[in-house]
Amino acid sequence: CATPQKIGGSEQGTFERTGRFALTVNHAGGGQEAVQGGFAWHDTGRVLTLDLANPLGSTLARVTVEPGRATLLRSNGEREQAPDPDALVEKVLGSPMPVSGLRHWLQGRAAPGGVASAQKDGAGRLASFAQDGWRAQLSRYDALGPQLLQLNRNDAQRRISVRLVIDDGQAK
Amino acid sequence: WPASGTQQLRDFVAQVQSASGRFTQQAGDRQGAGKPAQTGEFSFQRPGKFKWDVRKPYEQLIISDGKRLYQYDPDLAQVTERNVDQSIGASPAAILFGSGALEDVFELQDLPPRDGLEWLRAKPRSADAGFTHVEIGFKGSMPQRIDLLDSFGQTTRISLTDIRANPKLDAAAFKFTPPPGVDVVKMQ
Numbered sequence: 001c002a003t004p005q006k007i008g009g010s011e012q013g014t015f016e017r018t019g020r021f022a023l024t025v026n027h028a029g030g031g032q033e034a035v036q037g038g039f040a041w042h043d044t045g046r047v048l049t050l051d052l053a054n055p056l057g058s059t060l061a062r063v064t065v066e067p068g069r070a071t072l073l074r075s076n077g078e079r080e081q082a083p084d085p086d087a088l089v090e091k092v093l094g095s096p097m098p099v100s101g102l103r104h105w106l107q108g109r110a111a112p113g114g115v116a117s118a119q120k121d122g123a124g125r126l127a128s129f130a131q132d133g134w135r136a137q138l139s140r141y142d143a144l145g146p147q148l149l150q151l152n153r154n155d156a157q158r159r160i161s162v163r164l165v166i167d168d169g170q171a172k
Numbered sequence: 173w174p175a176s177g178t179q180q181l182r183d184f185v186a187q188v189q190s191a192s193g194r195f196t197q198q199a200g201d202r203q204g205a206g207k208p209a210q211t212g213e214f215s216f217q218r219p220g221k222f223k224w225d226v227r228k229p230y231e232q233l234i235i236s237d238g239k240r241l242y243q244y245d246p247d248l249a250q251v252t253e254r255n256v257d258q259s260i261g262a263s264p265a266a267i268l269f270g271s272g273a274l275e276d277v278f279e280l281q282d283l284p285p286r287d288g289l290e291w292l293r294a295k296p297r298s299a300d301a302g303f304t305h306v307e308i309g310f311k312g313s314m315p316q317r318i319d320l321l322d323s324f325g326q327t328t329r330i331s332l333t334d335i336r337a338n339p340k341l342d343a344a345a346f347k348f349t350p351p352p353g354v355d356v357v358k359m360q
Binding site for chain 2 (some may be wrong): 004020021023032033034035036043046052053054056057058059060062071073074075077090148165167168
């Protein structure tokens with residue numbers, strides 16, 4: 001699929017990644033849902049912009065996260081706001097994605113606050129841990145961070161798997 | 173005088189029942205700065221069977237047997253399987269590979285020629301088609317370029333090359349069997 005193009009802007013300390021995601025939800029009742037697509041991640045530290053695209057490359061939604069507010073803009077122009085981005089992504093993809101945690105996990109570190117059973121790989125990089133109800137496995141590191149992230153969450157009603165593959169990226 | 177884009181589209185839909193070829197796909201913003209292009213192979217057979225097989229820089233397969241649409245990404249280790257109508261609907265694939273009446277789903281409009289091609293613009297009639305419009309450039313009643321503008325100003329440029337019209341495609345060309353051990357998610 002065409003992952004969305006990296007979002008422009010060159011503020012200091014900007015972290016950019018583009019890649020693909022697969023989201024799978026197994027419901028306790030036995031139903032299953034899944035969605036695949038591309039994403040473009042542009043994080044200036046203060047503001048995060050996340051574009052979610054369908055496999056043929058057209059952007060379906062843009063989630064913008066500023067201190068204290070997250071905004072979802074859909075391709076049909078509808079706009080929604082919420083204090084935290086994870087719930088907004090669920091509205092687009094049908095399952096939450098740990099966007100707040102990923103601002104740190106994508107850079108190979110746990111988010112501030114409680115982290116459990118953290119393990120490092122042979123090169124001392126963070127390989128697996130549990131945080132905010134998610135179990136994360138990070139691998140295929142490049143200079144910027146992991147290029148493969150497998151995230152799992154088991155709630156009472158559903159088991160969620162998020163798999164992110166990074167294709168491209170830069171930090172400026 | 174070459175026929176207009178919309179006329180060449182009608183000829184294409186009428187004369188070309190199946191085709192195969194290669195594609196290059198490049199996403200980029202308005203200035204066109206983009207990522208490395210994806211390249212791969214495509215084929216289709218009306219009505220509704222098509223294969224969009226990205227080979228580089230990563231592998232990703234989208235294939236439809238006319239009833240079910242499969243998406244397989246080896247890196248993501250997942251196959252999704254869903255009904256064709258849910259997904260094709262007003263997608264660019266529908267324009268080229270479908271066989272429904274295009275005017276029902278799209279507003280078609282001829283554009284001035286450029287890059288040596290005759291162009292048309294197809295604007296989806298439904299607001300949530302997920303893209304603003306798609307422009308298709310024709311030559312000899314065959315699509316050569318597809319430019320897809322999404323609602324966030326991103327343009328995906330697709331070039332089609334080495335197209336063979338009405339090739340002999342074997343029956344299994346659009347059959348997909350998930351590789352063993354890969355998570356297959358069936359959607360209603």
